[in-house]
Amino acid sequence: MRVAVVGSGPAGFYAADALLKSEDPQVEVDLIDRLPTPWGLVRLGVAPDHENIKAVSRAFEKTAAKPGFRFFGNVEVGSTVSHDDLLEVYDAVVYTVGAQTDRRLGIPGEDLPGSWAATEFVAWYNGHPDFQDRRFDLSCERVVVVGNGNVAIDCARMLALTPDELGPTDTTPEATDAINEAGVREILMLGRRGPVQAAFTPPELKELGELAGADVIVDAADLELDPASAHALEEDRERARRNYELLQEFAAREPEGKERRIVLRFLASPLALVGEDRVEGVEIVRNELVEEDGRLVARPTGETEVVPAGLVLRSVGYKGVPLPGVPFDERSGTMPNDRGRVDGAERTYAAGWIKRGPSGVIGTNKKDATETVELLLEDARAGKLVCVDSTLSLEALLDERGVTYVAYDGWQAIDAAERAAGEPLGRPRVKLTGWEQLLATGRRS
Ligand SMILES: Cc1cc2nc3c(=O)[nH]c(=O)nc-3n(C[C@H](O)[C@H](O)[C@H](O)COP(=O)(O)OP(=O)(O)OC[C@H]3O[C@@H](n4cnc5c(N)ncnc54)[C@H](O)[C@@H]3O)c2cc1C
Ligand SMILES: NC(=O)c1ccc[n+]([C@@H]2O[C@H](COP(=O)([O-])OP(=O)(O)OC[C@H]3O[C@@H](n4cnc5c(N)ncnc54)[C@H](OP(=O)(O)O)[C@@H]3O)[C@@H](O)[C@H]2O)c1
Structure with missing residues (x-):
């Protein structure tokens, strides 16, 4: 099975990990993020003086090292690719896009x-x-x-x-x-x-x-x-x-x-x-x-x-924002769902803040993502998740559209550059903060 997980914050990584653990069916996961960098609010929300909390990213690195995992940074769902594009390429889509506004x-x-x-x-x-x-x-x-x-x-x-x-x-x-x-x-x-x-x-x-x-x-x-x-x-x-x-x-x-x-x-x-x-x-x-x-x-x-x-x-x-083509409840700012199955949308699931609203600590998303993935796997075993054309791929689609994505090794290049810049200053890293800089460092060679 091929599953797209959209959003590489805690919910995305916990969902990816739960999917990669499955033996029946076996699952390959493409983790997609609009940013060239993963980790969502762990990188861009958690306060910089809480370095020990940001260390949860080590667990995410272990997930990323598992066979069957790929990262696609600089790919925004809703603009670079659509929900329908994903449904053509993947057997199922899990949205973990968090709450992007206030x-x-x-x-x-x-x-x-x-x-x-x-x-x-x-x-x-x-x-x-x-x-x-x-x-x-x-x-x-x-x-x-x-x-x-x-x-x-x-x-x-x-x-x-x-x-x-x-x-x-x-x-x-x-x-x-x-x-x-x-x-x-x-x-x-x-x-x-x-x-x-x-x-x-x-x-x-x-x-x-x-x-x-x-x-x-x-x-x-x-x-x-x-x-x-x-x-x-x-x-x-x-x-x-x-x-x-x-x-x-x-x-x-x-x-x-x-x-x-x-x-x-x-x-x-x-x-x-x-x-x-x-x-x-x-x-x-x-x-x-x-x-x-x-x-x-x-x-x-x-x-x-x-x-x-x-x-x-x-x-x-915080507040969630709608994605074109995916059901959205304005009042709660979430994708309406039943334990993670998005209401009225085939092969579509949600986890994290976009599923339950903008509350809870990092660990809360683990249980939440696991619940969603259990239902997804249950649906897969019941034969409900068959994608339209299994010969299509996200890379081919992105190539066709002239989009350069940042793969996991690209993120590792960004990570290494940031840590190297931080070291002489006694800082964990000095972040690259401009799109150009991030893309130039993370682009696939
Ligand atoms: C300021 C702040 C500080 C926090 N500090 C702590 C703390 O110290 N300890 C703690 O335990 N918890 C903390 N939390 C809570 C914790 O960060 C959240 O529980 C958690 O990040 C929610 O996970 P998520 O994966 O649902 O969303 P997010 O972490 O927001 O991840 C969503 C990801 O989706 C991506 N995305 C969004 N839209 C799209 C799209 N259209 N296409 C592709 N990708 C998309 C985003 O770029 C992002 O990477 C904090 C929260 C905030 C706001
Ligand atoms: N160190 C950490 O562990 C850490 C750090 C940051 C964030 N987080 C977590 O991330 C989540 C989000 O945090 P958050 O602070 O954004 O949200 P939050 O915990 O939901 O707090 C929102 C606050 O805004 C108030 N509020 C809402 N509407 C208001 C209004 N119109 N006027 C005045 N006050 C209003 C709420 O008051 P009422 O109660 O009256 O509604 C509440 O005090 C939480 O679960 C939080 O614990 C954790």
Whole structure:
């Protein structure tokens, strides 16, 4: 059997691995990515100072070394090749394309210069070739980060790292310089609900309290709980309880007067971003929690204030984008599916964030991809997956269209060049960040 897996992030690699393990039927996998480089958010999302997490790529390298695996970088499904092209060449297609855009706040001023989606900021400091032209003005005193998830924490922490902390990471040289030279003194994180409802996880919160160059500030009054939150805290002995204890510890701290401050505020939503030609401040409303359909949601109280800020990072979640010819549910930003079988689409499957939405850590995608592959193999054994013409190949199709793809050895050439550039600087790598550079290094000889 030949299967195309589209998207080479964690879900793509876990799906490829599960397929390659199958003995009945035996499967060959072509892993396709629009970028010349594999690993998805492991390379371009996970924070550069979390090198130990990026090390999961070693497991992906083992998958790539298995017989039957091929990588096709610089091949975008939906433009370079279509869904129908893939159905002609392959017995089945598994989409693992992740969530490529951001959720919107839907408030006035959201598109003022100086207001950015966290997705853009993250992609910029991580060296994504599509985001290197972004210019974040870090000369302002205060940055507001909207959202209370781990991505918001990543953004706040990255802005607060000292040159010594940033030095040994693979943050791009441009982003490293910009952060080192930034005038930012305060990073204000806004959570629309209370401390018990925060989406971030304890290890990530704890790290905020361990930064060399930033005090973490929490107002004890923000930690006073309404009865429903107090009850929820009793129920949740893991994440919420540990988060709450850490926040209490932060609130009890005397600030040390470090160069930057990370301030965590709760029950606060942006009503509007204000400013003449660019962001000059955020109008914030105080919220209260009310129960709605068994869930505690934020309701504005009417108590507002304007906080001056020169940069806003909106970190309220990622969102999937549709692929031409493949069913898509706008509301959830996913491919509608039943345990990975895409609804109403023959021989088409999904795994990872495009299957279940933009949440969960790297490991979550393993179970998720395995579930999808089990169903795919079940369908194969039931004789439901027969491709149209088994003599066609993706390479022939790409040759015909004059597309030069980056094969796995091309990626290895990019990888080696980046590591070599990083070595003398004590960095794991210096990423190639331009399309031209990446393609020139990775192109098949
Ligand atoms: C900023 C950030 C930091 C994170 N940090 C951590 C962390 O520290 N630890 C942790 O465990 N988890 C972390 N996560 C979560 C983790 O990254 C995700 O769970 C995981 O990456 C989702 O995997 P995926 O394969 O579904 O999507 P992705 O990793 O997004 O991979 C999707 C791939 O599909 C490709 N693609 C998209 N469209 C097309 C197309 N049309 N044609 C071809 N290819 C396409 C993309 O280029 C990409 O390579 C983080 C997430 C974010 C956003
Ligand atoms: N180190 C790590 O392990 C790591 C690092 C980064 C990311 N990740 C994972 O990647 C996934 C995605 O992370 P994420 O931070 O993008 O998403 P997330 O965990 O879903 O957090 C999104 C945050 O945005 C808030 N929000 C949503 N809409 C809002 C609005 N209109 N106004 C104000 N706030 C709003 C949410 O609040 P409500 O709860 O009120 O909706 C929530 O606090 C998560 O599973 C995360 O754990 C892990």
